[in-house]
Amino acid sequence: GENVEQHPSTLSVQEGDSAVIKCTYSDSASNYFPWYKQELGKGPQLIIDIRSNVGEKKDQRIAVTLNKTAKHFSLHITETQPEDSAVYFCAAAATEYGNKLVFGAGTILRVKS
Amino acid sequence: DSGVTQTPKHLITATGQRVTLRCSPRSGDLSVYWYQQSLDQGLQFLIQYYNGEERAKGNILERFSAQQFPDLHSELNLSSLELGDSALYFCASSVDLGGGLGDTQYFGPGTRLTVL
Numbered sequence: 001g002e003n004v005e006q007h008p009s010t011l012s013v014q015e016g017d018s019a020v021i022k023c024t025y026s027d028s029a030s031n032y033f034p035w036y037k038q039e040l041g042k043g044p045q046l047i048i049d050i051r052s053n054v055g056e057k058k059d060q061r062i063a064v065t066l067n068k069t070a071k072h073f074s075l076h077i078t079e080t081q082p083e084d085s086a087v088y089f090c091a092a093a094a095t096e097y098g099n100k101l102v103f104g105a106g107t108i109l110r111v112k113s
Numbered sequence: 114d115s116g117v118t119q120t121p122k123h124l125i126t127a128t129g130q131r132v133t134l135r136c137s138p139r140s141g142d143l144s145v146y147w148y149q150q151s152l153d154q155g156l157q158f159l160i161q162y163y164n165g166e167e168r169a170k171g172n173i174l175e176r177f178s179a180q181q182f183p184d185l186h187s188e189l190n191l192s193s194l195e196l197g198d199s200a201l202y203f204c205a206s207s208v209d210l211g212g213g214l215g216d217t218q219y220f221g222p223g224t225r226l227t228v229l
Contacts (some may be wrong), residue, residue, distance in 0.1 A: 031215060032215020032216070033215075034215075034217065034218070036220070042222060042223075043115065043117075043203050043220035043221050043222045043223050044156070044203070044220045045115070045220070046217060046218070046219065046220075049215070049217060051215050089156060091156075093215055095215050095216070097169060098161055098168045098169030099144070099146075099161065099169070099207065099209070099215065099216050099218075100146070100158040100161055100169045100171060101146075101148075101156075101158060101218060102158065103155055103156040103157075104155075105155050106155065106156075
């Protein structure tokens with residue numbers, strides 16, 4: 001089955017700097033890659049997603065890139081702010097298997113002000 | 114607020130007991146997914162229902178079962194509870210567009226289950 005690896009497990013950046021989180025997946029059938037942000041005591045919140053028919057997607061300070069050949073995708077957050085501090089999860093789904101998400105282990109992002 | 118609601122927010126029970134977790138999907142969403150989040154296993158997919166029918170199954174224990182009702186709300190039943198079942202249980206929903214290119218899932222706030 002699918003396996004998703006996520007790095008780093010923790011990331012500390014200074015406010016205003018950029019943060020990059022990387023994920024790799026194993027199943028070449030995976031074609032949907034969402035990123036979720038989870039704050040303490042809350043459910044995962046979708047921040048951006050990308051489908052296999054595009055290589056990059058951007059939404060204000062957040063961007064995601066996908067390299068299907070290398071089977072990896074990355075989250076880029078620019079101009080980080082203290083409110084970006086949270087746990088970030090990447091996930092992968094192969095829609096032929098019913099859209100179930102396989103999650104990475106998560107990255108704790110701390111933005112220091 | 115994702116539009117997905119879950120009740121109860123917290124549940125404390127004893128080993129061997131049975132509990133039911135409830136989820137109401139976003140208006141218009143036909144698919145409901147259940148996930149378990151624990152410190153050792155992370156976020157893991159349990160089961161998906163689409164318009165009342167089971168569509169996909171993950172590593173869901175035989176002691177666990179789920180169903181989706183005609184009004185599209187879903188219930189996750191956990192029985193013969195063990196200490197290791199203590200976790201956060203999340204429900205997510207999606208409209209399920211088909212088309213084969215992935216369907217955005219919106220998560221509820223979760224139910225924290227503590228088994229003593």
